[in-house]
Amino acid sequence: MMLKLFIDGAAGTTGLEIAERMAGRDEFRLITLSDADRKSVSARAAAIQDADFVILCLPDAAAREAVALGEGADTRFIDASSAHRVADGWTYGFAELRKGQREAIASARLVSNPGCYPTGFLALVAPLVAEDLLPADHGFIVNAVSGYSGGGKDLIQRMQVDAPEIGFRAYALGLEHKHLPEMQVHAGLSRAPIFAPAVVRAFRGMLVDVPLFLDPELGFADARTLHAALADHYAGEPLVTVAPIDAVPGELLVSENDPATDRLSLYVLPSADGSQVRLVAMLDNLGKGASGAAVQNLNIMAGLDELAGLRS
């Protein structure tokens, strides 16, 4: 049976990359709206009611509206926005994060995609907190850089056209960011991290860097134990790689025209004396950080090959 898929927000950055990954997928028939209709509430409502699956690639308010437009139908949703990431009734769409999560996604009607930065942070920290190898009451600091496509059409326009002189943009300087609740809740932390994100002059790509002092008296395990736990947690996961601890790279690069990838690479980078470590995640904000994750969740929910359409 062919499944009907509607991408609400299909003309946006995340929506377009999802459509690229769905090209040639004959298990699905894409419901499309004309440019004149793509923001029409009645046209969207009809598409949502008709679809088996809807992927929301919209601002938060429009994503909430879309879910309401599906009321009464059996339509299953994957929301790429941050509207439902800690909301009751929604399943967090990060299959690798904990045991049983993949199965929960498979049977859920409402799945929220993780944010791009939280994907990196949670991949590193959540399994280690869950195993009591990092203290849940620690004040984590998260330094991160993102390609500018992370800010959608508006930031792409600014970086490519309006302000091509910008090379590096630190932001969220008021220490507030919509990803903080998600990082805190899904890592099981007693307080929100300090989050210091920035944008660099590259279309896609992302580094999320969590530096730590490894004080055993404060509940921190040593770097080799942290690395072994992450390697064990992600063993057999096709999209997540934990780099060997003894092969520390000299540098990690985000380049202007990196190709798309749906992979997530994790690094445990200890100091020579073992007293400090940097936990670093490298991903594509539009890959495992958005569109790739949405397609992975769709595949899981539809009971199909989880990696179909993904970029390795």
Ligand SMILES: NC(=O)C1=CN([C@@H]2O[C@H](COP(=O)(O)OP(=O)(O)OC[C@H]3O[C@@H](n4cnc5c(N)ncnc54)[C@H](OP(=O)(O)O)[C@@H]3O)[C@@H](O)[C@H]2O)C=CC1
């Ligand atoms: N870009 C990224 O790396 C990531 C994005 N996300 C999330 O995904 C969502 C989409 O982001 P992104 O693709 O970057 O954003 P874009 O701004 O590139 O795309 C959003 C699209 O939604 C359309 N839109 C806005 N309001 C409505 C509405 N009421 N009805 C129908 N369509 C509407 C916009 O129309 P128009 O073209 O006219 O502006 C645009 O095409 C956001 O919630 C974002 O936070 C999540 C993870 C990563």
Ligand SMILES: CC(=O)N[C@@H](CCC(=O)OP(=O)(O)O)C(=O)O
């Ligand atoms: C570079 C940039 O602006 N990034 C966005 C986050 C992109 C993303 O992850 O979208 P969600 O917020 O839906 O998760 C930001 O910091 O707001």
